[in-house]
Amino acid sequence: MSREEEQRVDTQRRRFLGVATAGTVAGTAVGSGALTLGGLAAAVATDAASAPRTEPVSKIHRWGMFVDASKCADGCTACVDACDQENGLNLQSEPHGSNEAKWQNQRSVWIRKVKLQDRASGHVTNLPLMCQHCEHPPCVDVCPTGASFKRADGIVMVDRHTCIGCRYCMMACPYKARSFIHEQVDQKLTRAPRGKGCVESCNLCAHRLDEGDISTACAQACADENHHAIVFGDLKDPTSPVRQAMAKQASRQIREDLQLNTGVRYAGL
Amino acid sequence: MRDYRFTTVPGASAAVALTALLWLGLAGTVQATGIGDFVVGSSKAAGLENCVEPTEYMRRNHMEVIRHQRDTTVYGGIRSTKHSLSGCVECHVGYDDKHQPVAIDDDDQFCSACHDYAAVTLNCFDCHATVPQGEAWNQVHPTMGHSLVPGVETQAAAATASAGSAAAPESKTR
Amino acid sequence: MSKRIVYREWLIQPERYWGLLAILATVIAIGGASALYMEHEGHWVTGMTNSVVWGLPHVFAVFLIVAASGALNVASIGTVFNKPAYKPLGRLSGLLAAGLLVGGLLVLVLDLGRPDRLLVAMTTYNFNSIFAWNIFLYTGFLAITIGYLWTMAERKGNFLQRPVGIFAFLWRLALTTGTGSIFGFLVGRSAYDTAVLAPMFVVMSFAYGVAIYMLVLLTSFAWDGRPIGPKILRRLKNLLGLFVAGILYFTLIYHLTNLYGAKSTDFESFLLLQGGIYTLMFWGGWVLVGGLLPLGIIYHPRLSTDRNWIATACALVIAGGLAAMYVIIIGSQAFPLEMFPGKSVLAFGAPGDIGGAVAPYMPTLAELLLGIGGVAVAMLIVSVGIRVLQFLPESLSDRDMDGLVEPV
Numbered sequence: 026m027s028r029e030e031e032q033r034v035d036t037q038r039r040r041f042l043g044v045a046t047a048g049t050v051a052g053t054a055v056g057s058g059a060l061t062l063g064g065l066a067a068a069v070a071t072d073a074a075s076a077p078r079t080e081p082v083s084k085i086h087r088w089g090m091f092v093d094a095s096k097c098a099d100g101c102t103a104c105v106d107a108c109d110q111e112n113g114l115n116l117q118s119e120p121h122g123s124n125e126a127k128w129q130n131q132r133s134v135w136i137r138k139v140k141l142q143d144r145a146s147g148h149v150t151n152l153p154l155m156c157q158h159c160e161h162p163p164c165v166d167v168c169p170t171g172a173s174f175k176r177a178d179g180i181v182m183v184d185r186h187t188c189i190g191c192r193y194c195m196m197a198c199p200y201k202a203r204s205f206i207h208e209q210v211d212q213k214l215t216r217a218p219r220g221k222g223c224v225e226s227c228n229l230c231a232h233r234l235d236e237g238d239i240s241t242a243c244a245q246a247c248a249d250e251n252h253h254a255i256v257f258g259d260l261k262d263p264t265s266p267v268r269q270a271m272a273k274q275a276s277r278q279i280r281e282d283l284q285l286n287t288g289v290r291y292a293g294l
Numbered sequence: 295m296r297d298y299r300f301t302t303v304p305g306a307s308a309a310v311a312l313t314a315l316l317w318l319g320l321a322g323t324v325q326a327t328g329i330g331d332f333v334v335g336s337s338k339a340a341g342l343e344n345c346v347e348p349t350e351y352m353r354r355n356h357m358e359v360i361r362h363q364r365d366t367t368v369y370g371g372i373r374s375t376k377h378s379l380s381g382c383v384e385c386h387v388g389y390d391d392k393h394q395p396v397a398i399d400d401d402d403q404f405c406s407a408c409h410d411y412a413a414v415t416l417n418c419f420d421c422h423a424t425v426p427q428g429e430a431w432n433q434v435h436p437t438m439g440h441s442l443v444p445g446v447e448t449q450a451a452a453a454t455a456s457a458g459s460a461a462a463p464e465s466k467t468r
Numbered sequence: 469m470s471k472r473i474v475y476r477e478w479l480i481q482p483e484r485y486w487g488l489l490a491i492l493a494t495v496i497a498i499g500g501a502s503a504l505y506m507e508h509e510g511h512w513v514t515g516m517t518n519s520v521v522w523g524l525p526h527v528f529a530v531f532l533i534v535a536a537s538g539a540l541n542v543a544s545i546g547t548v549f550n551k552p553a554y555k556p557l558g559r560l561s562g563l564l565a566a567g568l569l570v571g572g573l574l575v576l577v578l579d580l581g582r583p584d585r586l587l588v589a590m591t592t593y594n595f596n597s598i599f600a601w602n603i604f605l606y607t608g609f610l611a612i613t614i615g616y617l618w619t620m621a622e623r624k625g626n627f628l629q630r631p632v633g634i635f636a637f638l639w640r641l642a643l644t645t646g647t648g649s650i651f652g653f654l655v656g657r658s659a660y661d662t663a664v665l666a667p668m669f670v671v672m673s674f675a676y677g678v679a680i681y682m683l684v685l686l687t688s689f690a691w692d693g694r695p696i697g698p699k700i701l702r703r704l705k706n707l708l709g710l711f712v713a714g715i716l717y718f719t720l721i722y723h724l725t726n727l728y729g730a731k732s733t734d735f736e737s738f739l740l741l742q743g744g745i746y747t748l749m750f751w752g753g754w755v756l757v758g759g760l761l762p763l764g765i766i767y768h769p770r771l772s773t774d775r776n777w778i779a780t781a782c783a784l785v786i787a788g789g790l791a792a793m794y795v796i797i798i799g800s801q802a803f804p805l806e807m808f809p810g811k812s813v814l815a816f817g818a819p820g821d822i823g824g825a826v827a828p829y830m831p832t833l834a835e836l837l838l839g840i841g842g843v844a845v846a847m848l849i850v851s852v853g854i855r856v857l858q859f860l861p862e863s864l865s866d867r868d869m870d871g872l873v874e875p876v
Binding site for chain 2: 077078079080081082174176177178182184185186210213214215218219220221223231232234235236
């Protein structure tokens with residue numbers, strides 16, 4: 026497919042998406058013509074995604090997640106463990122002389138298991154909480170150097186090369202999604218570089234996406250445990266698993282009142 | 295060749311880069327008689343005729359090349375081209391007697407030897423991995439992507455092919 | 469016909485002067501060493517965590533920056549509002565403002581995770597960020613203050629004094645508004661999401677700046693045996709009283725706004741009633757020490773004429789100001805982010821990770837020393853400035869001053 030054609034499809038698709046998302050998250054209002062277009066775009070997407078990326082990321086995709094809290098098992102930490110492994114968070118070591126309780130608050134965490142209890146009914150909910158990959162991220166707005174940025178495909182991340190470690194993004198984030206690297210890091214991973222003095226957070230396993238693997242460590246681990254509480258995919262593609270899941274079930278954003286249009290949506294919350 | 299030195303870099307980083315260039319240029323001149331002095335003998339690079347670009351070009355412009363790739367990777371998500379930093383590490387890392395890789399920023403290793411000599415701070419490895427090892431090591435495709443200098447592509451490919459069997463001690467995963 | 473103001477270098481004995489410089493230099497060196505230690509080890513050696521991301525250094529830095537813009541007030545009153553009695557006070561006011569700003573900025577910068585990347589902060593901007601705007605506001609303030617000082621000191625520049633003074637006054641209002649807005653526009657945090665913070669910071673800057681100014685003035689004059697008349701002192705302390713009352717007023721408005729909005733009632737009950745150290749700091753530090761006690765002294769018929777008591781009031785305002793900053797900056801971070809209304813957080817991440825509960829924060833010595841180092845930098849700049857250049861008027865006694873005739 027030539028570049029122009031691709032761009033044309035892209036524009037048409039976006040126009041269609043604008044209409045579709047204006048209605049509901051689900052693709053119920055989608056006409057048959059639009060369906061074909063969506064399918065076509067999806068074909069382009071898979072085409073481009075099967076190999077390491079050679080073209081820069083574009084707005085064709087917006088990566089996101091759907092979390093069904095009712096499927097999230099109490100006591101299970103598979104997603105957290107997988108994330109730690111994937112992104113080298115397990116390689117952090119408590120500095121000699123540090124205090125254990127404080128260290129738990131200082132080490133970098135990308136995804137957390139949160140357990141909630143409704144005050145009125147006593148109902149208990151479990152859910153994974155990570156960077157919500159907002160469409161209008163407060164962390165990006167406040168960053169003085171622009172190191173905190175949103176990639177074209179909707180992933181909010183930190184360019185460590187320009188991060189000066191001011192931590193204003195951590196002040197601004199409503200989800201406590203970001204971590205500051207408080208200590209010297211000895212062991213680093215190529216896919217997840219990490220060093221003292223910068224801020225970081227979940228990047229939806231961007232390295233996987235860039236290699237053409239449409240998955241995240243947490244979603245995969247959750248599926249491997251047979252819980253399927255986390256579904257990852259392209260929010261702009263009505264045929265993607267994440268959109269399919271969202272079409273079936275009502276979902277909401279955490280802190281919906283802030284109108285950040287998060288890329289991570291929760292059901293059963 | 296010299297024209298490449300003046301690629302545009304925004305703002306004051308240009309000043310820093312220029313200073314660095316000057317220093318490295320100086321180092322290059324001083325050491326011109328002993329080309330290959332900085333390439334660690336046990337590294338894969340020692341068996342290759344050229345870096346991913348002509349050696350002379352890389353001496354003067356490697357920071358530009360790396361910075362360009364850095365932004366392409368961070369903002370564009372394009373990771374596996376021949377100008378990636380992990381490519382530098384993979385090819386230039388030295389090995390000890392037990393065939394274990396030595397961190398590339400250790401004293402007298404490829405990066406530090408020259409940077410110490412030129413007194414230019416090297417902080418890539420504050421965050422980046424220094425040895426091409428372990429489960430996390432990305433697969434690198436050194437000959438992918440387009441060359442900045444036309445014509446070296448085939449040369450580099452040939453060199454990689456001839457040296458590939460001789461020096462590839464690390465296993466590639468993923 | 470106006471009286472001629474004579475400015476003279478600070479003429480205290482060399483032993484005393486060099487002794488002072490040695491003490492300040494030592495404090496600065498210790499502060500610098502603490503910063504190096506923090507940068508070398510990483511921030512784990514501080515009390516800061518992923519919950520309380522800005523700690524004691526920010527308390528000092530923000531206090532100093534806010535006070536810096538307030539210290540320039542005295543000069544503004546002289547030139548912008550044309551009060552001749554304040555004219556002789558203008559030069560010290562400008563110098564103090566510059567010194568406090570440099571001290572505050574140093575602390576701010578040395579607390580960064582990557583202070584070595586300051587160049588990045590200076591060359592890469594995100595103009596959506598209030599922080600980025602503040603970088604311009606701060607550096608601009610410094611430049612304008614220096615220019616302002618020049619127009620005050622150089623006869624050829626005198627005619628520019630008023631326009632530059634007005635510009636500096638407007639700039640300093642923008643600066644404090646900007647500093648307040650750093651906190652005011654953080655939508656995610658219940659304590660901060662209110663526009664009242666910006667004007668509150670402006671009033672705070674007036675009070676802290678004048679308090680520091682008065683302390684510096686009283687000390688430098690006393691050491692050098694220069695006279696300060698009771699009339700000018702009364703004016704200054706009345707000014708301070710007005711600003712302190714202003715802080716209390718805005719504090720009331722701030723909390724009423726929060727109490728009115730149902731969203732923030734939890735935060736208010738935390739801060740005002742159950743917040744432990746923060747509640748103590750609020751009532752004991754911000755309101756009592758920084759507000760009611762100094763007001764009591766300033767308007768007391770007898771105490772208010774005693775300059776030791778006036779100096780005490782100034783010191784109390786400063787202490788209260790630091791407490792207020794502590795409550796605003798740290799208390800608001802310690803309070804948990806409200807993500808799940810109507811639900812209690814039973815667990816948040818691994819054990820020890822904080823969410824849904826008040827985050828602990830205990831500043832370490834390194835942080836305190838860095839902050840104090842910043843104060844010492846400001847004092848060093850002022851000490852050297854008044855020693856080598858003619859910043860201090862020879863006399864502020866009533867008969868040597870213009871505009872002190874009591875209105876009939």
